Amino acid sequence: FNTLDDFHFEDKTVLLRVDINCPLDKETLKLTDDNRIRHIVPTVRELLDDGAKVVIIAHQGRPGDWDFIDLQQHAECLSKYLSKQVRYVDDILGDVAISEIKNLTPGNVIMLKNIRELPYELEKKSAEEHANSELVKTLAPLFDYYVNDAFATAHRSQCSLVGPPCVLPSAVGRLMEKELTALSSVFSDTNHPSVFILGGSKFSDSIKVMDRALTSKAADIIILVGLTASAFLVARGVDVGEPSRKALEAELTPETLDAAKKLLRERGEHILLPFDVAVEEDGKRKNMLVGDLPINAPIYDIGKGSIEKFTKVIDPAKTVFMSGPAGLIEKEQFTAGTRDLMTAMAHSDAYTLLGGGHTVGAAERFGMSERFSYVSTAGGALETFILGKPLPAVEALRKK
Numbered sequence: 440f441n442t443l444d445d446f447h448f449e450d451k452t453v454l455l456r457v458d459i460n461c462p463l464d465k466e467t468l469k470l471t472d473d474n475r476i477r478h479i480v481p482t483v484r485e486l487l488d489d490g491a492k493v494v495i496i497a498h499q500g501r502p503g504d505w506d507f508i509d510l511q512q513h514a515e516c517l518s519k520y521l522s523k524q525v526r527y528v529d530d531i532l533g534d535v536a537i538s539e540i541k542n543l544t545p546g547n548v549i550m551l552k553n554i555r556e557l558p559y560e561l562e563k564k565s566a567e568e569h570a571n572s573e574l575v576k577t578l579a580p581l582f583d584y585y586v587n588d589a590f591a592t593a594h595r596s597q598c599s600l601v602g603p604p605c606v607l608p609s610a611v612g613r614l615m616e617k618e619l620t621a622l623s624s625v626f627s628d629t630n631h632p633s634v635f636i637l638g639g640s641k642f643s644d645s646i647k648v649m650d651r652a653l654t655s656k657a658a659d660i661i662i663l664v665g666l667t668a669s670a671f672l673v674a675r676g677v678d679v680g681e682p683s684r685k686a687l688e689a690e691l692t693p694e695t696l697d698a699a700k701k702l703l704r705e706r707g708e709h710i711l712l713p714f715d716v717a718v719e720e721d722g723k724r725k726n727m728l729v730g731d732l733p734i735n736a737p738i739y740d741i742g743k744g745s746i747e748k749f750t751k752v753i754d755p756a757k758t759v760f761m762s763g764p765a766g767l768i769e770k771e772q773f774t775a776g777t778r779d780l781m782t783a784m785a786h787s788d789a790y791t792l793l794g795g796g797h798t799v800g801a802a803e804r805f806g807m808s809e810r811f812s813y814v815s816t817a818g819g820a821l822e823t824f825i826l827g828k829p830l831p832a833v834e835a836l837r838k839k
């Protein structure tokens with residue numbers, strides 16, 4: 440595929456897709472971490488310095504989710520890092536957006552509305568089908584180039600990722616280039632024992648990763664934490680209690696439950712689950728054995744004993760990959776699982792790789808992000824890459 444080195448951007452209008460999907464505070468809906476925004480600065484700056492007119496498209500959350508919000512804060516934050524105003528335009532395909540794009544002058548940048556406002560953005564379609572969308576048909580004639588710097592979403596075959604490269608000369612941005620280069624050199628030669636720590640809330644994604652990681656022998660041991668662990672406890676027949684069951688509702692379908700049961704049955708000896716958890720009672724952290732569940736309080740972290748047990752597994756590993764936090768890191772009293780497992784990774788001699796917006800954000804907050812071999816801005820895309828599966832957004836760029 441092409442990189443920024445392959446084109447001259449002076450006076451050209453560039454459609455730049457980035458991934459600045461950030462963790463938010465659930466109450467204030469303010470960004471709690473801007474790591475991904477900082478990582479796209481080199482690409483934006485280079486394009487602007489080259490005299491391009493840059494139009495940024497990006498997403499935040501998914502429709503229906505609490506973190507599906509507009510990109511006003513993102514634009515303000517990027518303005519701060521660029522020392523240049525990134526005007527937020529609350530429109531994508533309407534007259535307002537079109538006139539803003541047409542009136543852009545070289546060296547200036549705007550950011551359009553959350554691209555997932557378009558109902559077809561999330562539809563799983565081929566690149567060619569997406570190229571026929573209203574998005575591509577309306578915007579493509581206004582642009583000279585498409586640049587994709589959204590490595591963290593490269594595993595999705597979504598409209599703004601795979602459609603434009605079918606019709607516009609396209610390139611990867613600097614971040615995408617860096618991630619692909621670093622990860623390619625790393626995963627061609629995995630050292631064993633290899634431990635994967637999978638957490639967070641995207642349980643249906645974790646299931647697929649586990650299956651392939653174990654089949655392909657990319658992972659020898661998988662440690663489950665976060666909501667993913669709770670889901671597997673349910674699959675094992677544990678009653679986690681009403682609040683945790685509710686938290687799992689969206690992802691825990693009969694299909695994912697069956698898949699989890701199958702993994703436990705067939706690959707159980709490679710899967711480690713917490714034997715104790717931390718719940719919130721009267722605003723406080725309380726340790727509890729899994730055997731003593733259910734409880735009418737939410738599980739927000741793995742327990743003390745499990746942290747110790749997992750630390751011993753991480754210690755002799757030669758490769759450790761962590762994606763997804765171990766607990767609700769937005770609340771200080773539930774950061775212990777994530778923080779302590781990261782500390783164990785940092786102390787080990789293993790090649791350590793951290794992925795996932797929330798995970799990387801946590802490492803930053805703990806002041807630990809310098810202590811890993813490589814820190815990716817991606818979660819799901821990184822996992823897809825590790826497992827040797829094609830990344831639709833990268834494939835779409837390759838074709839051109």
Ligand code: 3PG
Pocket residue numbers: 458460500501591592595796817818819820
């Ligand atoms: C991510 O955070 O993994 C990417 O932004 C993709 O988000 P998604 O899982 O909602 O598609």
